[in-house]
Amino acid sequence: MVRFFLLIFLPALLSAQPMNVIFILADDLGWSDTTLHATTTFYQTPNLERLARRGMTFTRAYSASPLCSPTRSAILTGLSPARTGITTPNCHLPQVVLEAKPGKSAPPTKHAISPETVTRLKTEYRTLAEVFRDAGYATGHFGKWHLGAEPYSPLEHGFDVDVPHHPGPGPAGSFVAPWKFANFKEKSPGEHLEDRMAAEASAWMEQQGDRPFFLNYWQFSVHAPFDAKKSLIDKHRARVDPSDAQRSPTYAAMVESLDDAVGTLLDTLDRLGLAERTVIVFTSDNGGNMYNEIDGTTPTSNRPLRGGKATMFEGGTRVPCVVAWPGLVAPGSRSDALVQSEDFFPTLVSGLLKQEAPVGDGVSLLPTLRGERLAREAIFQYFPHDPGVPDWLPASVSVHRGDWKLIRLFHAGAKGAHRHLLFHLGKDVGEQHNLAAAEPQRVAELDALIERFLERTGAVRPVPNPAFDPAKYRPELEGKSGGKAAKKATVPGWQTSAQAQLRREGGGLVIQSTGGDPWISTRSLPKDAKGPFRLELRLSSQSRGEARVYFATPAAPAFVRERSLPLTVSHNGKVESVSVTLPVATLSALRLDPSTAPGTVRVTHLVLIDAAGARHALLP
Numbered sequence: 001m002v003r004f005f006l007l008i009f010l011p012a013l014l015s016a017q018p019m020n021v022i023f024i025l026a027d028d029l030g031w032s033d034t035t036l037h038a039t040t041t042f043y044q045t046p047n048l049e050r051l052a053r054r055g056m057t058f059t060r061a062y063s064a065s066p067l068c069s070p071t072r073s074a075i076l077t078g079l080s081p082a083r084t085g086i087t088t089p090n091c092h093l094p095q096v097v098l099e100a101k102p103g104k105s106a107p108p109t110k111h112a113i114s115p116e117t118v119t120r121l122k123t124e125y126r127t128l129a130e131v132f133r134d135a136g137y138a139t140g141h142f143g144k145w146h147l148g149a150e151p152y153s154p155l156e157h158g159f160d161v162d163v164p165h166h167p168g169p170g171p172a173g174s175f176v177a178p179w180k181f182a183n184f185k186e187k188s189p190g191e192h193l194e195d196r197m198a199a200e201a202s203a204w205m206e207q208q209g210d211r212p213f214f215l216n217y218w219q220f221s222v223h224a225p226f227d228a229k230k231s232l233i234d235k236h237r238a239r240v241d242p243s244d245a246q247r248s249p250t251y252a253a254m255v256e257s258l259d260d261a262v263g264t265l266l267d268t269l270d271r272l273g274l275a276e277r278t279v280i281v282f283t284s285d286n287g288g289n290m291y292n293e294i295d296g297t298t299p300t301s302n303r304p305l306r307g308g309k310a311t312m313f314e315g316g317t318r319v320p321c322v323v324a325w326p327g328l329v330a331p332g333s334r335s336d337a338l339v340q341s342e343d344f345f346p347t348l349v350s351g352l353l354k355q356e357a358p359v360g361d362g363v364s365l366l367p368t369l370r371g372e373r374l375a376r377e378a379i380f381q382y383f384p385h386d387p388g389v390p391d392w393l394p395a396s397v398s399v400h401r402g403d404w405k406l407i408r409l410f411h412a413g414a415k416g417a418h419r420h421l422l423f424h425l426g427k428d429v430g431e432q433h434n435l436a437a438a439e440p441q442r443v444a445e446l447d448a449l450i451e452r453f454l455e456r457t458g459a460v461r462p463v464p465n466p467a468f469d470p471a472k473y474r475p476e477l478e479g480k481s482g483g484k485a486a487k488k489a490t491v492p493g494w495q496t497s498a499q500a501q502l503r504r505e506g507g508g509l510v511i512q513s514t515g516g517d518p519w520i521s522t523r524s525l526p527k528d529a530k531g532p533f534r535l536e537l538r539l540s541s542q543s544r545g546e547a548r549v550y551f552a553t554p555a556a557p558a559f560v561r562e563r564s565l566p567l568t569v570s571h572n573g574k575v576e577s578v579s580v581t582l583p584v585a586t587l588s589a590l591r592l593d594p595s596t597a598p599g600t601v602r603v604t605h606l607v608l609i610d611a612a613g614a615r616h617a618l619l620p
Helices: 002-016 048-055 068-077 128-134 193-207 229-237 247-274 341-352 438-458
Strands: 020-026 056-058 140-144 160-163 212-220 278-284 321-324 333-335 379-383 394-402 402-410 419-424 486-488 495-496 500-505 507-515 520-522 533-543 547-552 564-565 577-582 589-593 599-609 613-619
Touching: 020 068, 020 247, 020 341, 048 247, 048 278, 048 321, 068 128, 068 341, 128 140, 128 212, 128 341, 140 193, 160 533, 193 212, 193 247, 229 247, 247 278, 278 341, 379 438, 394 438, 402 438, 419 438, 495 500, 520 564, 564 577
Parallel strands: 020 212, 020 278, 056 333, 140 160, 140 212
Antiparallel strands: 056 321, 278 321, 379 394, 394 402, 402 419, 486 495, 495 520, 500 507, 507 599, 520 589, 533 577, 533 599, 547 564, 547 589, 599 613
């Protein structure tokens, strides 16, 4: 009789009770950093796979920005960073700026002046936590915030509790205790921060009893500092494949701790009998970090995507995303719908509270979650800044519509006009082929969508830099390695990245790489030579990874991947000859990227041959 009652009446009783919400936000976790998309064999994320079996995995989910604070504000408010003015992760700085303003100046090497960004999430915005608290929910925030200290902390934005109540951009000190939080101490020596956060969140869920809850579990992982449990580092060190672009055992250990925390939350829901009454959203605030150094390599690789955190390429904004919604989402389903950070606000408010969400910049994903087609024209990311990281771009805004993506580079073209990059992601997910010149009508259509988006959101835009001086503009400071990564070399006429040292030796050059982005560049080229050109090299390498030659022209002075060619280098320590044809009529600069890893490369022959057959030695 009891079993009959449960079978007949339990589903109705459950459906009458409010659904809980757990919003899990990873920090800097890239699209290729999990096993959800078959893009890694090194990282292990069984609990994310477990979550995916309960819900829907999105293959084309995007963060609102390639950096963290703008995306966090978009999730909480449903508003684009273009509207809030939070466009950089400056919310830990002491200056309180509540309104975006046009920038005042920029160096003469910059085409545009970026706006001054907002540094706090204003309390006048209505947040997800406030909406759910007003509906009777308990609200808790656990983990990273980075949207402002008091009076702009989680406690002023609708959350009942905030642990560890830390306004900074990452863990205080380290992931492994001892920590340096002001009012949050470890319970045992060597305690891992993510383990503790998951335990604190689980205890809070249990304390709520029958009251519905909205839990923000915003992980500190896998943001810097790069450290992890020694046992996990040792485990993954034994699994490293030196030829794999993902080969940092420390980062793999950090990913495992992130995944373990997800498992702890799932275990708690199962133990409390709340799994069928809880909606779970998992995503990341931006793409993977490819630009720091750990274990002699970069933290991760976003392959097959281009770029990473702080860039507007896919590696900077395409992120993992899973939504588990019992009774609505088909378990183990997948969707290729275009979704973005701003969508979660209207989705959760309309789907769970049956309320109309405040006017925002996202759309409800309920049709997609039900397995239906999502009707939307496009999504946008606004990033009016140009951080100096590899594969950086000038201040920009992007639009995705279907398989097409357009990036507008503000005032980076001739005479202050905008420059554009157009990619067909269905055929070129790695964004190797800029089709802007071949598709002018499509560029115009997509750029018109961008213009309407900027007008609709009231975005404070970059303005042309009146101090821009073409004579001072250094193309080697734009492109794969930005201005902050470049430095003068000790060899006259050459510059290097921050991860390369250059010296003369026996009539040649020795490049000593200390990281994943070594390069050398020169503008000391024959001025009157005409192309096409052929570049001959003789070198030996004890490094590894892809080698490329980048070339710039007076009309296109930036080093970008579209103007580069691969070099076949074996990296076996033996001297080998390689050559490549540069299909341009004039040259203004060259850059050699000999590898993508630490090691030593010796160049004993470097000659440029012009169309007339004249040979120009480039070795100093």
